[in-house]
Amino acid sequence: MTTHSLPARTDAPALTPAVQAGGRGGRRLLRQRAGRQHHAGPLAYVLLAIMAILSIFPLYWTMVAASTDNTRVSQTPPPFLPGPNLFSNLARAWDEAAMGKAMVNSLIVAGVIALSTVLFATLAGFAFAKLRFKGRNALLVLVIGTMLVPPQLAVVPLFMLMADLGWSQQLPAVIFPTLVSAVGVFFMRQYLTEALPDELVEAGRVDGAHSLRIFFSIVLPIARPAMAVLFMITFVHAWNDFFWPFVVLDMTNPTVPVALTQLSAGYVRDQSLIMAGALLGTLPLLAMFVVFGRQIVSGIMAGAVKG
Numbered sequence: 174m175t176t177h178s179l180p181a182r183t184d185a186p187a188l189t190p191a192v193q194a195g196g197r198g199g200r201r202l203l204r205q206r207a208g209r210q211h212h213a214g215p216l217a218y219v220l221l222a223i224m225a226i227l228s229i230f231p232l233y234w235t236m237v238a239a240s241t242d243n244t245r246v247s248q249t250p251p252p253f254l255p256g257p258n259l260f261s262n263l264a265r266a267w268d269e270a271a272m273g274k275a276m277v278n279s280l281i282v283a284g285v286i287a288l289s290t291v292l293f294a295t296l297a298g299f300a301f302a303k304l305r306f307k308g309r310n311a312l313l314v315l316v317i318g319t320m321l322v323p324p325q326l327a328v329v330p331l332f333m334l335m336a337d338l339g340w341s342q343q344l345p346a347v348i349f350p351t352l353v354s355a356v357g358v359f360f361m362r363q364y365l366t367e368a369l370p371d372e373l374v375e376a377g378r379v380d381g382a383h384s385l386r387i388f389f390s391i392v393l394p395i396a397r398p399a400m401a402v403l404f405m406i407t408f409v410h411a412w413n414d415f416f417w418p419f420v421v422l423d424m425t426n427p428t429v430p431v432a433l434t435q436l437s438a439g440y441v442r443d444q445s446l447i448m449a450g451a452l453l454g455t456l457p458l459l460a461m462f463v464v465f466g467r468q469i470v471s472g473i474m475a476g477a478v479k480g
Contacts (some may be wrong), residue, residue, distance in 0.1 A: 207228060232455065238448035239263065246444045262449035266436060270450050271424075275432035276457065278344060282413035282418075282428055285348050290407045291400050293353040295442055298361025299392050303374050304384065313362070319355045346421040347428070351411065357403050364399040365392065405465075408456060427456040 238246050240259035245252055266272065300306075301313050323361060330340075331350055340346040377387040393400075415430035422431055436443070436450045 190424070199376060208272070232459075235369040235448050235452050238445055239452045241429060241445055243443045243445050246448075258445070259449075262445055263453060263472050266446055266450035268455055269446070270432040270435045271427070272432060272450065274431070275427045275429045276405040276454075279412050279454075280457070282347050283343055283408045284465050286351050286411040287404045287408040289381060290354055291404045294357030294361045295365075295392070295396055296388065297353070297358045297464060298363075298365050299369075299388055299396075301358070301362040303369060303371065316355050319358075324417070331417075332420060341421060342426055344422075344426070347414075347418050350415075350417070354407070357407065360403060361396065368399070369395050374438065377382055401465075405462075408461070412448045412454075412458060451467040 236259070237252055237255050239262050241252055241256035242258060245256065253379065269360045297316075301309060334348075335341050335346040338346075340349075373388060373391050373395075378390055412428075413430060414428075418431050419434070424427065424431070424435060429434075433447070433450045433454060436447045
């Protein structure tokens with residue numbers, strides 16, 4: 174009997190002797206090739222520089238407008254270099270808008286809302302992603318459907334409810350209606366569906382762990398990158414929220430966006446003073462991103478690699 178051997182492939186890439194030997198040197202070379210970074214071309218750097226300039230320009234213009242007077246800001250062409258009045262305008266905005274109390278209130282409101290949203294959204298996302306219960310899909314559709322309802326429709330009944338509870342013009346009236354969001358639930362559900370293997374949940378069940386034990390011991394470490402992103406987005410949104418705090422609060426107990434309306438009162442608006450107040454309200458967000466931005470980005474990358 175004659176045997177026919179398959180023809181050898183000639184299109185395969187040539188390997189070095191170390192790789193062909195299959196030794197330690199070959200494995201090290203393969204790891205080096207797999208981890209090799211690809212360098213971007215000049216066009217990529219030009220596009221990144223343009224995007225960076227466009228992103229930073231609004232903040233730069235706010236600083237320029239806050240450092241001049243109202244007459245100079247209204248001129249054509251407007252100034253493009255900082256003026257000498259930055260610190261004096263910041264001091265005026267701080268005093269006239271009661272920015273100290275407003276920042277403390279905004280920190281409390283945004284911090285509580287962000288923490289509660291992350292916790293409740295992660296719990297609900299885990300339930301929708303990995304737990305099996307009757308009516309799960311219908312309930313998920315109902316939660317997503319709430320995103321289609323304009324929040325302006327709920328202002329009147331919500332304000333009446335806050336007044337009945339005695340929370341009008343108090344911070345709980347801003348915090349409790351937004352303790353969790355449908356966007357956060359959907360975001361965490363989508364993340365945990367892909368990042369959390371079913372085998373880990375089943376292994377926890379085999380070891381006798383209940384759902385809460387699985388959540389705190391298995392789900393939270395895996396969901397940490399998405400939780401950091403959700404916390405950042407929710408904190409910024411709650412800090413900048415204007416409509417509902419403006420309805421339910423007053424100038425005696427404002428958040429930062431509500432306090433800034435005090436600077437625009439009167440027949441003639443001082444644009445430089447308004448920009449100074451806006452700059453004061455932006456500085457805490459910039460400081461938070463500078464401090465925690467690297468941890469958030471590294472957490473995202475770690476989650477991407479593990480997934």
